[in-house]
Amino acid sequence: MLETLRNIVQEVNSAEGLNEALEIIVRRVRDAMGTEVCSVYMRDQTSGRLVFRATEGLNPAQIGMASLAPGEGLVGLVAEREEPLNLENAETHPSFQLLEGLGEELFNAFLGVPIIHQRDVLGVLVVQQAQRRRFDESEEAFLVTMSAQLAGVIAHARVTGAVQEELLGGAREPTRITGIPGAPGIAIGTAVVVSPVADLYVVPRKTVANRRQELRAFRTALAAVRNDIQTVSDNLRGQMSPEDHALFDVYLGILDDSAIGGEVAGLIKSGEWAQGALSQVMIEHIRHFERMEHSYLRERAVDVKDLGTRVLAYLQDAARSEPKLYPPHTILVSEELTASVLGEVPRDRLVGLISVRGSGNSHVAILARAMGLPTVMGAVDLPYTRLQDRELVVDGYNGIVHLNPLPEVRARVQQLVDQDHALSRDLESLRDLPSETLDGHRMPLWVNTGLMADVTRSLEQGAEGVGLYRTEVPFLLRERFPSEEEQRQIYREQLEAFAPRPVTMRTLDIGGDKALPYFPINEDNPFLGWRGIRVTLDHPEIFLGQVRAMLKASEGLDNLRIMLPMISNVPELDEAIQLIQRGHRELVQEGMDLALPPIGVMVEVPAAVYQARVLARRTDFLSVGSNDLTQYLLAVDRNNSRVADLYHAFHPAVLQALCCVAEAGRAEGKPVSICGELAGDPLAAVLLMAMGYQVLSMNATSLPRVKKSLRNITLAQATAVLEEVMLLESAVEVQARLHRLMQESGLEQFVHIPVA
Incomplete structure (x- = not known):
């Protein structure tokens, strides 16, 4: 069977x-x-x-x-x-x-x-x-x-x-594909498909005008692979039996013009680009071999795939040497988008993102929110390799991709795009106004950063501090651990840019879905494995070097706060604090004039929720990481599109946990903030303020929207709504109540209903 x-x-x-x-x-x-x-x-x-x-x-x-x-x-x-x-x-x-x-x-x-x-x-x-x-x-x-x-x-x-x-010239049938909301906004643009290196199965289909050039590129790549095979064949002659060595002749024969090579050339002559023609022909032959009854013949599929991959690699190398052109309204489409891919497109031409894999809380989605790019993640049914140069609509509010939208749908989408732009212009006027409610309650809004590029944007949006500086970003951008001095220079830039505003630096948080290429962590269940503080406590030389760099960078500025990620028990916290104090003592003994900065804990695992008072007693502040906390409370992998619809930060259990942490901080007289993506949601911000959070930290793009939301309500209103939603039994009911609040407060623009 x-x-x-x-x-x-x-x-x-x-x-x-x-x-x-x-x-x-x-x-x-x-x-x-x-x-x-x-x-x-x-x-x-x-x-x-x-x-x-x-x-x-x-x-x-x-x-x-x-x-x-x-x-x-x-x-x-x-x-x-x-x-x-x-x-x-x-x-x-x-x-x-x-x-x-x-x-x-x-x-x-x-x-x-x-x-x-x-x-x-x-x-x-x-x-x-x-x-x-x-x-x-x-x-x-x-x-x-x-x-x-x-x-x-x-x-x-x-x-x-x-x-x-x-x-094929048939009717344009309107089609919508449902994914996961990745970053808010709506955009119309032209698809540019990004393929992983040398993967035959994800090459987009594309027609070309210059067929001779494509044919020439294919034959050049074919000659290079033939040369590679001939070289290997010559090197192994005499070391293999004649029967086994004859396999190289078979390889060369497969690539011959009378065999697969001729089929690819024929497709190119019909107008398909070289990479697409190669992909189609090779996949057809691979599947033909895979369906064969005889195991020996079935295994030849691996050989055919290897040959195709080698030719494709040469074609891609040649294509990379040519300047890549992006249309004015580019929508990047890929099986799995990465930060490096986003960096290749001029920012003024990029309007949206679609990823087949991932969820609304994977890191590329977080980056997209920071850049203000409408994004749909987890669009698993999207035939993305066939969408090159197609017009698409990306609805990042509702996680929907539209192909061939009807004229009335397209007109409605354009209207929403225009409304978004008008809202953005309107929000610019709020930059210098305080973040306070109609009844005068101040709610400081901070930002999450990781790159120097975030700094200017954050200050332009009126940020009052940094609630999360992701120190792993400089580690991710290198091919080795950065030295203590390299780290000091990076941290100093951040601290100086925001001074005298506070900057909260999280110690190295790797593992889970953040791996360093030079320090791989391979585990069956990485989110429950060796990550965050667990890694750095096992490597005190890394932890101490980073802490010393932070402390050195803060000399004369005194706006540093240190935050510890993934704390799940008191002994971990005590050990981390002792190392920070040791690093501080060492620098003071070296002659530096440094005060010990405030030390805080990220509350992002259920154990920390239940021990929040004990943790608050030992530290200077608590900060909730709502992304991971929601993931762990609901047992939902936030990067898995199959269960992403179960990941909901308005789940009553999540709201109860958030209330519990706020109460713990209040009981111990310690400030409590939140730096997860929930803080940047205009609807959620209302509840968080009512719970008693003293600081909301978010990406810079979200800050004006949250400010607008808070400035249009009273604390009394927010408190009354919180009392209501804490009695509700599902995330859907909670969200519906918050939608009504937005409408009652004249904030209909924050309630997003899918277009048809």
Whole structure:
């Protein structure tokens, strides 16, 4: 069964679009189960009807014509109940309904299973047989497994098919792909697809005008790979048996113009760019080998893939030497975006980001929020390799990507873009105004920084201090640990830029989703592993060097605060404080005039919530890291798009934990701040202020929006709403109440409803 499942999924994965995928499914499932009929009904996205879309055994003339309403007939019942239906004699079932012209009259046995992707019923997979019998448990289990395996592939193929039809000159079908909100805002622009280095499976499709140039580039790359293989062949001659050595001749033959090389050249001549032509031809041959029965031949797929990857690497090297042009409104699209990729695009041309992987709290999303770029993460069904140069709409408020938007949708989007720009201009006038409520309550707004580039933007937005300086950023940008003096210079720049405003420097926080290339940490569960303070306490030489650099940098400025990440118990805290005090003593003994700076703890694990009073007693301040705290409280990996919809900072348990920390700080007379992404949400800021947080720290882009929100309400209003939401039972209810508050306060612009 496993081998059959693997082969069918593999073959469906290679389909160009939905129709081809469904044809493969019905043919292969009917053969695998030995039934007389296999059919697929797909739910129409507009009408909701279940449309007869593919069959082996029934009347193919009815494909696309016959349909059933939700709950109608046996197929509708399967979709409505979202569970299998296994009948010995279908006609005797009260929900049975004969569709004229389908040819079902001859078939009695019926087994239907729903096709469900991310809780959405996409359709129903059905097998039928003339013989009156119930399909046995193993057959039902096979079909259920098949449906579960194929659901994601079908969802992806549905979107791919819509894109492919348009590329072939078909109708422009409006399509929307749901992902995860990454950074707020909405943008219209042109897709620029970013591919990882030498990966055949993610090369975008693109047509070119200069076919001769592409053909020349391909033949140059081909010659380079042939030369590489010949060199290896010559070096190993005499060290291998003649039979094994003959494999190199096979490699050279594969690349010959009469073989794969000729197929690629043919595609280039038809207008495809060299990388796309190579990718399409090589993947087709790789899949051909993978489907072979004989294990020796199946393993040759690895050889073909290796050859294709080598040629692609040369093509990409050649392309990198040419200046890359970006359209005026670039939307970067990739399987997994990185900070380095963002840096390659001129800022004045970049308007949005889409990433197939990741979630709203992965680091590229945090960076996007800091840059003010509308972003959608976790768009797993997006056929991103086919979107090069396509017009897209990125709705970062709701996590939606629109392809081929209808004119009225596009007009509405443009209106929202204009409103966003108008709001930004309006917010600029708030820069020099205090962050205080209508009844005079002051709420200091600080910023999170990591690069010197953040400084100017933060000061321009009216930041009153730095609640989180990510010291790992300089470590991430190097190929080795920075020296103590290098760190001192970097920290001094930050402290001087904000002086006399306070700057809170978090000690090195690596591990989890932040790995240093020169200090790899490989773990099965990195978020629960060796990260944050656990790493630096195990390496006191790193910790002490960093603390000494911070202290030296603060001489004469006295605006440094040191914050310790990932504290989960008191002994950790005591050990870290002792090391800081030791570093301070050493510098004083060396003749420096330094006061010991305030020391605080990041509350980001549940253990710290429950020990918040004890931690506050030993330190000068507490600061909540809401991103990780939410992740750990809800047991939801914030970088996993499959469960990202469960990651919700308005979850009642998260709100209760936040209240608990604020109360602990108040009880010990210590200030409590929050520096996670929640602090930059205009809705959440209202609740945090009411809980008693004395400082909100956020990315610079969010600061004016939060200030606008706070200046339009009273503390009394916020306190009353907090009392209400603490009695609610779900994040959805909490968010709905906050939306009403925004509307009551004339802040409708902070309530974002998806466009159609």
